[in-house]
Amino acid sequence: MGRTAVLVGGFNLYHGMKKQRGRRYLWLDHVALAGKLRPRDEIVDVRYFTAAVLDDAAAAQRQQTYPDALTAQNPAVLTVVHGRYQRKRMQCRGCGASWTSYEEKETDVNIAVALTEIAASSGIDTVLVVSADSDLCPAVRAARRVNPGMTVVPAFPPHRRSGELAALLPSAFTIGETKLRQSQLPPVVVSPVTGTKYIRPAYWQ
Template structure:
């Protein structure tokens, strides 16, 4: 039995799942998913990389409920690593309209740093990287130089591909809808320490 760490690019995965089935699979248990993707391994460390929603109180509330449910359901295994969103003022030169757009910051860097930390401290055999972001390729190359024995496997979210990552790591594969459907959190998650209950948002049904 191998020991596997999992690095989840939340932004990349979220948009892939939304394109595939809307909000149907957003109540996802990343530890359960990793266990299904690496059935012969012990999942020892799952890190979920995301950023707090800006300027939408309802969406921010759903996100916070989800993050608390994830941590409560997987104590000691799952860690949430937060980056940030940056507001950008956009302008259409053709019509003169201005609007605010949002750009996620720090996630790529946070994943790269985590990958290097894991490579430098060889306590795991495999890293499952749930992302199809080719910006991670330099970190993958560095991690392999630091620890040539470390196996790095990209798991592409639905509707997300990276030819560069696949060329670098031919073991790359796409996560199936079946695995996502089978790896949902319970409709109600109870914190084993505080007793707090977290309900799947009705908006995600």
């Protein structure tokens, strides 16, 4: 049995799950999923990388409830790592119309830094990277140089794939729907510390 760390690219996974089954699986327990993907390993460190949405109060509230529920369900194992969203003004070259777009920032860098830090530390045999972002390839190469004995395994979200990551790490695989369905948080998560209840958003049914 090995010791495994898990790095979850939240929005990469979110969009893959949403494309597959709408919002059905968004109330996902990443620690439970990791246990199903690596059943023979000890899951010792799960990091969920996300960023707060802008200009959408309802979405922001759902997004805040979810990581709080994750942390309450898995207080000893899971950490939420926040990046940020940035507004970007766009303009059509043809008609001149303009609009505001939003770009997620820092998540890729945060995952890359975490992967390198884990490689430089001792005690982790495998890192499961839940993402299909090819921008992580340089970090994977660096981690393997730092710690040749550590295994890095990309777990691609549904409808997401990186040919570059798959070529670099042939152990890459796609997360199946069954594992997502079996790894949902309880409808109501209760914090063991404060007693606060976190309820799955009705919008995610």
